[in-house]
Amino acid sequence: MRLPSHQFFDDKVASVRAATASADGPRFTPAPVGCELRLFTPVTQTEIVEMVLALSDKQCLSDPLPTWLLKKSVNVLAPFLWWLFRWSLEHGVVPSSMKSEYITPILKKADLDSSNPKSYPPISNVSECLVSKLLERLVSKQLVEYLLKNDLFPDLQSAYRSNHSTKTAVLKVLSDILLALDSSKLALPSLLDMSAAFDSIDHDTLLQRLLTSYGLGENVIAWFAS
Numbered sequence: 001m002r003l004p005s006h007q008f009f010d011d012k013v014a015s016v017r018a019a020t021a022s023a024d025g026p027r028f029t030p031a032p033v034g035c036e037l038r039l040f041t042p043v044t045q046t047e048i049v050e051m052v053l054a055l056s057d058k059q060c061l062s063d064p065l066p067t068w069l070l071k072k073s074v075n076v077l078a079p080f081l082w083w084l085f086r087w088s089l090e091h092g093v094v095p096s097s098m099k100s101e102y103i104t105p106i107l108k109k110a111d112l113d114s115s116n117p118k119s120y121p122p123i124s125n126v127s128e129c130l131v132s133k134l135l136e137r138l139v140s141k142q143l144v145e146y147l148l149k150n151d152l153f154p155d156l157q158s159a160y161r162s163n164h165s166t167k168t169a170v171l172k173v174l175s176d177i178l179l180a181l182d183s184s185k186l187a188l189p190s191l192l193d194m195s196a197a198f199d200s201i202d203h204d205t206l207l208q209r210l211l212t213s214y215g216l217g218e219n220v221i222a223w224f225a226s
Helices: 004-019 045-053 067-072 074-091 129-149 166-182 203-212 218-225
Strands: 101-105 122-126
Touching: 045 067, 045 074, 045 129, 067 074, 074 129, 074 218, 203 218
Parallel strands: none
Antiparallel strands: 101 122
16 A cells, blocks of 8 residues: 555656656766676674674664664574575575565654645665664675775765765865865856655666676676665
8 A cells, every 4th residue: 555655755756757768878887807796705703793793772663673682692693694694695685574664754844734745754664674784784895895995986975985974075075166266266066956866766777887887796786686
C-alpha cells in the first residue's frame, strides 16, 4: 500500500526524470590502465571486532539489537558476523533482510501545514540497522582505499573523504573569490540546488560508470546492484 507521502516522493522523482528525458545520453571516461577492483578483500574477525567497538553509542530506533549489547557480545558474535559478511562480499549479494526499511515522515517545521506531504521529509531506518551499517562500512572502507590508492577521487571533492568537509569546500570557494578580486576580476558564484538529486540517480548509469570509469569488477558491481 502506498501512503500519500510516499506517493508524493515517487511522483517527485518521476517528474525530475521526465524533465531530463531529452538530455544527451551518458558518456564514460575509461578507467586508467591497471586500475581494477575485481573482488573485495576478505574481511577478518579482528577487523569486525574493531569496527564494532568503534561504533557510537547512538541507538537506531528500528533495530532490535542495542548498540551496547552488540559491543558487549562482540567476541561471541564476531564469527557469525564474519561468516555473513564474507558470504555477502564473495557472492555479490546483500541479504534481503538488510533492505527492509521503516519509513517515518517527520514534520520539517512546527509551523508547516501538517496535511501537506511536502512538509514531511521521509526518514528511513533499515530494520537491521547495526549489522547493515557494519557491512556498508566494510565495503566503503575498501572502496575508498582503492579510489585513494589509484587517485580516482576528483581533486575538488570534499564529500565522503577523510579530512574533508563542507568547511574545505567553502574555503576553496572563498579562496577562489579572494584571488579573483585581488586580480581585479569579477567573481560570480553560481549555486545549484538539485531537486531529489540522490533519489533520481539512474542506477544503470551509475553502475556502468563504476564499471567503466572506476574499474570495478563484475562481482563488486553485483554487490552494489544488489
